[in-house]
Amino acid sequence: RWVGGTRSPANTLPSTSQSKIRTADDLPRIKTRDMFYRMFVKGYYNRLHELQVYEKQLYGPMYKMGMGKFHSIALNSVELLEELLRKGEKFPSRGDMSLWTEYRDLRGIGYGPFTEEGEKWYKLRTVLNKRMMHPKDSVQYGDVVNEVVSDLIKRIYHLRRISPSGDLVTNLSNELYRFSLEGISSILFETRIGCLEEEIPVETQDFIDSIAQMFSYSMPVAMLPKWSRNILPVYRHYIAGWEGIFKFSGKLIDMKMEAIQKRVDTDQEVEGEYLTYLLSNTKMTNKEVYGSVTELLLAGVDTTSNTMMWAMHLLSRYPNAQDTLYQEVSHCVPGDKIPSAQDVNRMPYLKAVIKEALRMYPVVPMNARIMIENDIIIGGHFFPKKTSFTMCHYATSQDEKTFPEPSKFKPERWLRDGRVRPNPFGSIPFGFGVRGCVGRRIAELEMYLALSRIIKLFEIRPDPSIGEVKALNRTVLVADRQVNLHFVERTNRAAL
Numbered sequence: 001r002w003v004g005g006t007r008s009p010a011n012t013l014p015s016t017s018q019s020k021i022r023t024a025d026d027l028p029r030i031k032t033r034d035m036f037y038r039m040f041v042k043g044y045y046n047r048l049h050e051l052q053v054y055e056k057q058l059y060g061p062m063y064k065m066g067m068g069k070f071h072s073i074a075l076n077s078v079e080l081l082e083e084l085l086r087k088g089e090k091f092p093s094r095g096d097m098s099l100w101t102e103y104r105d106l107r108g109i110g111y112g113p114f115t116e117e118g119e120k121w122y123k124l125r126t127v128l129n130k131r132m133m134h135p136k137d138s139v140q141y142g143d144v145v146n147e148v149v150s151d152l153i154k155r156i157y158h159l160r161r162i163s164p165s166g167d168l169v170t171n172l173s174n175e176l177y178r179f180s181l182e183g184i185s186s187i188l189f190e191t192r193i194g195c196l197e198e199e200i201p202v203e204t205q206d207f208i209d210s211i212a213q214m215f216s217y218s219m220p221v222a223m224l225p226k227w228s229r230n231i232l233p234v235y236r237h238y239i240a241g242w243e244g245i246f247k248f249s250g251k252l253i254d255m256k257m258e259a260i261q262k263r264v265d266t267d268q269e270v271e272g273e274y275l276t277y278l279l280s281n282t283k284m285t286n287k288e289v290y291g292s293v294t295e296l297l298l299a300g301v302d303t304t305s306n307t308m309m310w311a312m313h314l315l316s317r318y319p320n321a322q323d324t325l326y327q328e329v330s331h332c333v334p335g336d337k338i339p340s341a342q343d344v345n346r347m348p349y350l351k352a353v354i355k356e357a358l359r360m361y362p363v364v365p366m367n368a369r370i371m372i373e374n375d376i377i378i379g380g381h382f383f384p385k386k387t388s389f390t391m392c393h394y395a396t397s398q399d400e401k402t403f404p405e406p407s408k409f410k411p412e413r414w415l416r417d418g419r420v421r422p423n424p425f426g427s428i429p430f431g432f433g434v435r436g437c438v439g440r441r442i443a444e445l446e447m448y449l450a451l452s453r454i455i456k457l458f459e460i461r462p463d464p465s466i467g468e469v470k471a472l473n474r475t476v477l478v479a480d481r482q483v484n485l486h487f488v489e490r491t492n493r494a495a496l
C-alpha cells in the first residue's frame with residue numbers, strides 16, 4: 001500500500017457512507033522520477049518551501065508524495081490543514097524521531113518534548129508548559145531577556161563603529177544567532193554564557209560548534225544505511241556533536257542542581273526561574289532535565305534568530321511600516337525608557353510585524369502529523385491509522401485567497417481594528433494545538449523586546465550591494481546570502 005496500514009473503508013465505515021468516501025488510491029501521486037528531477041535537476045532540494053507552491057499548481061490541494069521509506073499525504077490548502085488539525089488526536093505525533101532518540105538511549109538520557117511520544121509526552125508537556133506557555137508566564141523573563149538585549153545593542157554599536165561606513169552591521173544572521181542562543185540560555189540555564197562578548201568563551205564556542213556539527217551530520221546519517229556506520233566517519237561525527245551538546249548543558253544543569261542543594265541543606269529558600277523550577281518543583285531527575293532542556297534549547301535558537309533576521313530585512317525594505325512601528329514604540333515608551341515585557345503588550349503593530357514576517361517566512365516551513373490511534377477522513381478521503389500527513393503551511397501562508405497581495409509585507413492585515421482578519425489556519429508558524437510550539441511565548445518576548453529597542457534607537461536601511469535576498473530551506477528558512485543592514489542612529493544619545 002502507498003500509505004498507512006492495511007485497513008480500508010470497507011471494514012471500518014458504515015456501509016451507507018462507503019460509496020461517497022474515496023481513498024488515497026484516488027489521489028494524484030508525485031512520481032519518484034519527477035521528484036528527483038525537481039529536487040536535483042531543477043535545484044528545489046534547498047527550496048522545498050517553493051516546491052510546495054509549485055506542486056499545488058500541478059496536483060491540487062491533496063496529493064501523495066514519497067521517496068525511499070518515507071511516504072506521506074501532502075495537505076496544501078487552508079481548509080485541509082484546519083480539518084486535519086481539528087481532528088487531531090489526544091497525543092499528536094509528528095513522526096519518527098529515532099535519529100535523536102538513539103543517542104539518548106545510548107547514554108541513558110531522558111527524552112525531551114521533541115522525542116517523547118504518547119502519554120509520556122503528554123505528562124512531560126504538562127510539566128514543561130508551566131511557566132512557559134501562558135503569555136503572562138513570559139513576562140517574568142522580561143528583565144533577563146532585556147539584559148541580553150542590552151548586550152546586543154552594545155554589540156551593534158561596536159560593529160557599526162568598526163565598519164567602514166560607521167553604521168553597517170554585516171552578517172546579521174550570525175549576530176542574531178549569538179543573541180538568540182544567549183537569550184534562551186539565560187532563561188534555560190539561568191546563567192550567561194558569553195555569546196555576545198567580543199571573544200566568545202572557549203567552552204561556549206565548543207558548544208556552538210557541537211550544535212552545528214550535530215545538525216550538519218543529521219541528514220547524511222538519516223540517508224545512509226546503518227551498516228555503513230562502522231565504516232564511514234559520518235556517524236562518529238554526528239555522535240561527537242551530541243556529546244559536545246550534552247557535556248555543556250549537563251555541566252550547567254549540574255552546577256544549578258548543586259547550588260539548589262546547598263540552599264536546601266542550609267535551610268535557605270530556593271529561588272529561581274525555569275531550570276530551578278524543573279529541578280526542584282518537579283519529580284524530574286537530572287538526566288530527564290538534560291533531555292528536555294537541551295531539546296528546548298536546540299529548538300529555540302535558529303528559529304528565533306532567523307525570524308528576527310527576516311523581520312528586520314523586511315522593515316528595512318518597507319520604510320513606511322518601519323516608521324509606523326517607530327511611532328508606536330516611541331509613543332508607548334517615550335524618552336530613554338527601555339521597553340519592558342508589560343510595555344510590549346500595548347504595541348499591536350509590533351506584534352503584527354512579527355506575525356507578518358512569520359507569514360512570509362515561516363522559519364519552519366513544513367510540519368507533519370501521523371495518526372497513531374485512529375483512521376481518519378480528510379477532504380472526503382479515508383486514511384487508515386499510521387498515515388503520515390505533510391502540512392504544506394508555507395504554501396498556504398502565500399495563498400492570495402487568504403492573504404491578498406501575499407508577496408507584500410503588510411503587518412496591518414493582522415490588526416484587530418475592525419477589519420476582517422485572515423483565517424487563523426492560513427498562517428501557522430508555531431504549529432497548532434497541544435503539540436504546538438512550547439517556546440512560542442519566550443520566542444515572541446525575545447523578538448518583541450529586541451526589535452522594539454532596536455527600532456527606537458536606529459533606522460534600519462538595506463545594504464544595496466547584497467542584491468535580492470531569497471530564502472533557502474536548511475531545516476529552517478535562512479537567507480541565501482550574508483545579510484547586512486545599516487543602523488542609522490535616530491538621535492545622538494546612546495540610550496543603552
Ligand code: HEM
Binds near residue numbers: 113125301363440
Ligand atoms: C520564532 C520562533 C519559533 C518558531 C517559528 C517555532 C516553531 C515551531 C513549530 C512549527 C513547532 C512544531 C509544532 C507542531 O507540531 O504543532 C515547534 C515545536 C517546538 N518548539 Fe518551537 N518555534 C520557535 C521557537 C521556539 C523556542 C524559543 C523554543 C524553546 C524555548 C521552542 C521549543 C519547541 C519545542 C520543544 C517544540 C516541540 C514541542 C512538542 O513536540 O511537544 N521553539 N516550534
